[in-house]
Amino acid sequence: MALPQLFEFHVRPRILYGPRSVREIGFEANKLGGTRAFIVTDKMLRQVGLAQRVADGLAGSGVTLVGIFDDVPPNSEVKVVEAGAAYAREAGCDLLIALGGGSVMDTAKGMNVLLSEGGSLLDYEGAGLLTRPLKPFIAIPTTAGTGSEVTIAAVIRDEAQGLKLEFNSPFMMPDVAILDPELTLSLPPGLTAATGMDALTHAIETLVSTGTQPLSDALAIGAIKLIAANLRQAVQHGDDLEARGAMLLASNMAGIAFSNAMLGIVHAMAHPCGGRYGVPHGVANSILLPYGMAYNLPTCAPRLAEVAAALGVETRGLDDETAALAGIAAVRQLAADCGLPARLSEVGVPHEGLAQLAADSQGDAMMMTNPNPAGEEDVLALYERAF
Amino acid sequence: MPVFKDAEQLYDCIGGVLDYLRTDETVSVAFRKSGLVIRFKYSDPDSEITLDGSQDPITLTCGPCDRAPTVDMTMSADTAHQFWLGKVNLVAALTRGAMKAKGPIPAIMKLLPVITPAYKKYPDILREKGLDNLINV
Numbered sequence: 001m002a003l004p005q006l007f008e009f010h011v012r013p014r015i016l017y018g019p020r021s022v023r024e025i026g027f028e029a030n031k032l033g034g035t036r037a038f039i040v041t042d043k044m045l046r047q048v049g050l051a052q053r054v055a056d057g058l059a060g061s062g063v064t065l066v067g068i069f070d071d072v073p074p075n076s077e078v079k080v081v082e083a084g085a086a087y088a089r090e091a092g093c094d095l096l097i098a099l100g101g102g103s104v105m106d107t108a109k110g111m112n113v114l115l116s117e118g119g120s121l122l123d124y125e126g127a128g129l130l131t132r133p134l135k136p137f138i139a140i141p142t143t144a145g146t147g148s149e150v151t152i153a154a155v156i157r158d159e160a161q162g163l164k165l166e167f168n169s170p171f172m173m174p175d176v177a178i179l180d181p182e183l184t185l186s187l188p189p190g191l192t193a194a195t196g197m198d199a200l201t202h203a204i205e206t207l208v209s210t211g212t213q214p215l216s217d218a219l220a221i222g223a224i225k226l227i228a229a230n231l232r233q234a235v236q237h238g239d240d241l242e243a244r245g246a247m248l249l250a251s252n253m254a255g256i257a258f259s260n261a262m263l264g265i266v267h268a269m270a271h272p273c274g275g276r277y278g279v280p281h282g283v284a285n286s287i288l289l290p291y292g293m294a295y296n297l298p299t300c301a302p303r304l305a306e307v308a309a310a311l312g313v314e315t316r317g318l319d320d321e322t323a324a325l326a327g328i329a330a331v332r333q334l335a336a337d338c339g340l341p342a343r344l345s346e347v348g349v350p351h352e353g354l355a356q357l358a359a360d361s362q363g364d365a366m367m368m369t370n371p372n373p374a375g376e377e378d379v380l381a382l383y384e385r386a387f
Numbered sequence: 388m389p390v391f392k393d394a395e396q397l398y399d400c401i402g403g404v405l406d407y408l409r410t411d412e413t414v415s416v417a418f419r420k421s422g423l424v425i426r427f428k429y430s431d432p433d434s435e436i437t438l439d440g441s442q443d444p445i446t447l448t449c450g451p452c453d454r455a456p457t458v459d460m461t462m463s464a465d466t467a468h469q470f471w472l473g474k475v476n477l478v479a480a481l482t483r484g485a486m487k488a489k490g491p492i493p494a495i496m497k498l499l500p501v502i503t504p505a506y507k508k509y510p511d512i513l514r515e516k517g518l519d520n521l522i523n524v
């Protein structure tokens with residue numbers, strides 16, 4: 001395979017993995033030069049005691065916990081970020097800790113921009129607008145899917161405009177990501193399944209993206225293997241620490257991969273389902289992934305054959321197209337085994353809404369790196385099939 | 388050495404391709420629908436062009452403009468030149484800092500498929516102005 005002419009591969013956070021690795025947070029915070037730490041999380045995670053574990057990890061390290069902001073909703077909003085930043089500033093915070101899923105991470109990223117640079121969040125909507133490092137920032141994911149602990153982007157909703165705003169800058173990445181599988185043990189089966197399929201979608205879309213490159217490829221293939229071998233177990237036996245750990249790593253690896261190589265049509269189609277009808281991100285991806293793979297197959301059969309092999313499909317003796325089709329079937333089976341719905345009609349998307357979704361998908365940045373260009377009509381046909 | 392010798396030449400060439408887009412039917416419909424006011428801020432030579440899709444007909448201003456932009460795109464004039472020659476990957480340019488975008492990125496991305504046909508037009512515009520030498524820069 002020809003190598004791309006020019007590519008870059010960035011990975012900022014130092015990654016610490018292990019059951020109970022959250023105990024190392026004091027050491028890590030100290031090393032980053034923090035003295036007054038502030039935790040961003042949600043009410044549920046605080047209630048089940050996870051925020052307390054972070055607080056315990058800080059004890060005796062010389063880093064003081066100066067506040068906990070737990071008002072983060074499932075989809076973050078501008079006013080939440082601004083309230084969180086005001087609280088953290090008042091508390092005199094000099095280091096941020098995000099404990100949670102994608103929404104918490106995005107909130108903390110936005111808060112860090114405001115804490116470090118001041119102004120209003122809307123001033124930073126766009127790409128490449130930050131010019132220097134922000135305050136030290138540690139991310140501790142409690143779901144295994146979004147990979148937000150290693151990505152440069154944050155998506156935050158502006159209720160006033162009714163729009164989702166995108167913020168992109170390498171400076172928004174955390175400095176350290178702590179992957180402690182014990183913190184994901186309480187994740188219920190439905191969420192485990194959906195977030196796991198989000199990670200699988202990241203890995204597969206990365207491999208066929210036009211931004212593909214050898215470094216992200218290796219991580220994406222590794223992630224697919226881990227997900228194929230562990231997602232069912234993590235869903236069906238949530239207390240299996242090994243399976244939880246493998247999923248947390250897979251999510252992280254797929255996150256690094258897609259942050260560098262970008263995604264494609266599945267995400268471009270899943271985003272509007274979330275925006276218009278509140279379909280959870282992982283569920284929308286899981287439903288649409290087989291259709292997106294099939295649409296791209298004519299342009300990247302050899303790549304999808306590699307995906308099939310990584311999924312554990314016996315591909316010896318098969319031509320690329322047959323192997324790719326077997327890989328698509330394996331993705332369907334995995335989603336079904338994890339109890340996820342297979343059709344958009346099952347998750348509250350009305351048939352008359354499909355045309356608007358297809359129009360929305362055309363504005364999604366992820367469509368730019370899809371290997372098989374897709375106009376509004378192509379996308380509508382795919383939504384129809386997935387309905 | 389920068390591609391364009393001065394702002395005048397940039398307005399002639401980059402302004403030329405933007406003016407072509409302004410009057411192209413498909414593009415103008417999509418651009419009017421977006422309602423965006425895009426200000427391109429260039430360096431080497433320092434210059435700016437504003438494309439205002441908030442009113443009909445769409446207006447193009449070379450040089451400072453009073454309209455408040457909804458999107459600010461900042462880049463070197465050389466990057467803009469390469470972009471219109473179809474040699475710049477927008478996503479890579481944004482992540483690598485060759486371009487900065489302030490404002491709603493999805494709205495810009497949505498316009499991209501309709502403006503890319505102008506990649507073919509840009510060399511023609513350069514040729515018409517006797518600037519064939521810039522095509523392979």
Ligand SMILES: [Fe+2]
Nearest residue numbers: 146198202281
């Ligand atoms: Fe995703």
